[in-house]
Amino acid sequence: MTPGIRPLVAGNWKMNGTSASLNELRMIGNGFMSGLDAETEALVCVPATLLSHAAEILSRTPVHAGGEDCHTKESGAYTGCISAEMLKDAGASHVIVGHSECREQRGEDDATVQAKAAAAWRAGLVAIICIGETQQQREAGATLEVLSRQVAGSVPPSATPSNTVIAYEPVWAIGTGLTPTAADVAEAHAHIRERLSEKLGASATKTRILYGGSVKPSNAVELLGVRNVDGALVGGASLKAADFLGIAEAYRSISG
Numbered sequence: 001m002t003p004g005i006r007p008l009v010a011g012n013w014k015m016n017g018t019s020a021s022l023n024e025l026r027m028i029g030n031g032f033m034s035g036l037d038a039e040t041e042a043l044v045c046v047p048a049t050l051l052s053h054a055a056e057i058l059s060r061t062p063v064h065a066g067g068e069d070c071h072t073k074e075s076g077a078y079t080g081c082i083s084a085e086m087l088k089d090a091g092a093s094h095v096i097v098g099h100s101e102c103r104e105q106r107g108e109d110d111a112t113v114q115a116k117a118a119a120a121w122r123a124g125l126v127a128i129i130c131i132g133e134t135q136q137q138r139e140a141g142a143t144l145e146v147l148s149r150q151v152a153g154s155v156p157p158s159a160t161p162s163n164t165v166i167a168y169e170p171v172w173a174i175g176t177g178l179t180p181t182a183a184d185v186a187e188a189h190a191h192i193r194e195r196l197s198e199k200l201g202a203s204a205t206k207t208r209i210l211y212g213g214s215v216k217p218s219n220a221v222e223l224l225g226v227r228n229v230d231g232a233l234v235g236g237a238s239l240k241a242a243d244f245l246g247i248a249e250a251y252r253s254i255s256g
């Protein structure tokens with residue numbers, strides 16, 4: 001946690017979910033209606049096919065709906081792509097950009113990620129910019145260097161705490177059940193905060209830095225209690241309301 005920053009617990013459904021899954025979303029929304037929102041802000045990023053339904057369901061709750069990726073352009077001949085403006089129109093408040101799955105599977109580089117963050121702002125969305133090292137980079141001792149490079153290349157210089165969230169996701173921890181130690185998370189987040197300070201100045205002290213990678217109710221207290229960890233980006237565990245709410249509950253015990 002960082003004093004003065006309200007944590008954000010964000011889900012990322014990835015390529016999962018049909019209309020039958022919306023009941024889980026209803027339960028997530030209802031869970032936050034019963035007081036969880038006092039401790040945390042919440043967001044669920046869903047496939048574009050579900051976004052307008054999700055936004056409608058969540059509109060009666062404190063939970064936001066978000067997109068999982070966007071194109072850099074507003075419109076045009078980009079078959080199969082979705083612009084930030086389209087996500088906004090469908091009810092999104094946030095969009096994830098630069099997720100490692102997009103970086104790896106679609107060859108996205110830092111410049112593209114930065115352009116996507118700017119596209120998100122253009123549409124009035126908050127950009128959640130993902131960074132993180134691969135297993136190979138970690139084993140080579142290059143973790144901090146990779147994070148420096150990604151902050152330098154992926155984060156627009158005009159980022160502010162209200163238009164940008166950073167998500168640190170070690171690639172090797174995503175969907176594997178593996179997590180870094182609390183000390184490793186602390187080192188990475190402190191490093192990201194320093195690099196953001198160099199780039200953004202004093203506002204970096206208020207910018208949320210989320211941790212993502214195999215967050216579950218059973219490890220949330222340990223991971224989210226680390227200094228400079230201002231919330232979580234949750235993949236698999238966000239598909240089940242009980243797990244997602246269990247992660248958000250962690251903040252009650254951390255702050256209490």
Ligand SMILES: O=C[C@H](O)COP(=O)(O)O
Nearest residue numbers: 012174175213214235236
């Ligand atoms: O965006 C979410 C992350 O990729 C984490 O996924 P995970 O919680 O399934 O490891």
